[in-house]
Amino acid sequence: MEDMQKKIQSELDSFKLVQKEYQKAISNRQQLDAQLNENQIVKGELDILSTDSVVYKSVGPILIKTDITEARQNVEKRMDFINKELKRVDDHLTELEKKQNNHRESLNKLQQQFQQAHVKAAMRA
Amino acid sequence: MATIGPPEANMHQIDLTKLSIPQLTQLKEQLDQELVVFQNSLQSLKVALKKFQNSADCLGNFGPESEDKPLLVPLTGSMYVPGRLKDTNRVIIDIGTGYYAEMDNDASKDYFKRKVAFVTEQMEKIQIIGLEKSKIRDAVASVLGMRMKQQINTAQ
Numbered sequence: 001m002e003d004m005q006k007k008i009q010s011e012l013d014s015f016k017l018v019q020k021e022y023q024k025a026i027s028n029r030q031q032l033d034a035q036l037n038e039n040q041i042v043k044g045e046l047d048i049l050s051t052d053s054v055v056y057k058s059v060g061p062i063l064i065k066t067d068i069t070e071a072r073q074n075v076e077k078r079m080d081f082i083n084k085e086l087k088r089v090d091d092h093l094t095e096l097e098k099k100q101n102n103h104r105e106s107l108n109k110l111q112q113q114f115q116q117a118h119v120k121a122a123m124r125a
Numbered sequence: 126m127a128t129i130g131p132p133e134a135n136m137h138q139i140d141l142t143k144l145s146i147p148q149l150t151q152l153k154e155q156l157d158q159e160l161v162v163f164q165n166s167l168q169s170l171k172v173a174l175k176k177f178q179n180s181a182d183c184l185g186n187f188g189p190e191s192e193d194k195p196l197l198v199p200l201t202g203s204m205y206v207p208g209r210l211k212d213t214n215r216v217i218i219d220i221g222t223g224y225y226a227e228m229d230n231d232a233s234k235d236y237f238k239r240k241v242a243f244v245t246e247q248m249e250k251i252q253i254i255g256l257e258k259s260k261i262r263d264a265v266a267s268v269l270g271m272r273m274k275q276q277i278n279t280a281q
Contacts, residue, residue: 038221045220045236054227056217063217063225071224078222 001117008110015103022096029089036082043075141268146276149269156262163255167248174244181237184230187213 046068049055055071056063144152192213197205216233217225228236 042221042224045226046224049226049228056225056227058223058225066224075222075224 001121004110004114004117008107008114011103011107011110015100015107018096018099018103022093022100025089025093025096029086029093032082032086032089036079036086039075039079039082043072043079046072046075141265144268146269146272149265149272153262153265153269156258156265160255160258160262163251163258167251167255170244170248170251174241174248177237177240177244181234181241184216184233184237188230189213 046055049068051068053068055066055068057066057071058064141149187210191210194210196208196210198208199205214230215227216230217227218233218236220226220236
């Protein structure tokens with residue numbers, strides 16, 4: 001009986017750990033999504049500007065003059081990177097989901113076993 | 126600034142009357158939470174809209190007639206240095222992610238017009254989704270109430 005309780009407890013703990021990781025991955029994904037959106041908007045604005053317009057990039061408190069084609073390339077590179085990150089996080093998320101389901105199943109099983117043992121013990125008493 | 130896609134097309138149809146009371150309660154709580162998220166997004170979009178409109182108004186305030194006019198430039202919150210408007214047809218605009226673009230008056234007016242239109246569009250989208258959600262929430266709440274009453278009646 002006590003043995004079982006310990007097993008359930010440890011299973012529950014690892015389940016909670018996975019859940020926490022899942023939450024973290026979700027918020028990470030949301031952040032990346034927001035960044036991608038912002039970069040897309042900036043890219044749109046840069047595309048509207050003519051090639052001879054003056055563009056500055058802020059580095060700390062100062063603005064540095066940049067070439068517009070360079071700025072466009074830069075934003076595109078960033079978008080590529082974010083897209084790659086998004087894919088990685090998505091894969092991680094599906095993996096965690098699987099893990100979560102496995103834990104849930106084994107928890108259910110353990111709980112059932114525990115209840116059965118409980119009933120048996122009650123009958124014997 | 127998040128873009129909102131169309132509502133999910135692959136939503137399952139669920140008969141609310143077949144759900145148990147705990148399930149209904151959980152569903153209602155979830156919907157309540159989602160509604161709060163929508164309210165918050167709407168609020169921040171409103172703030173963004175105001176900022177863009179303010180900037181556009183500010184831009185309209187100085188035309189060529191204010192050229193060479195004196196002004197005070199704030200260096201810190203409490204210290205100003207005198208300056209003179211040298212060029213009223215050229216402004217630098219923050220277009221996001223650390224990039225600033227130099228635009229003339231017309232281009233910057235266009236920019237703000239675009240931004241205001243974009244934000245308004247997003248707000249409309251959220252409002253539509255929010256309305257839909259609150260309808261679902263009301264439906265869930267009424268079914269939940271019905272079920273509660275039934276349970277009380279059978280218990281008596």
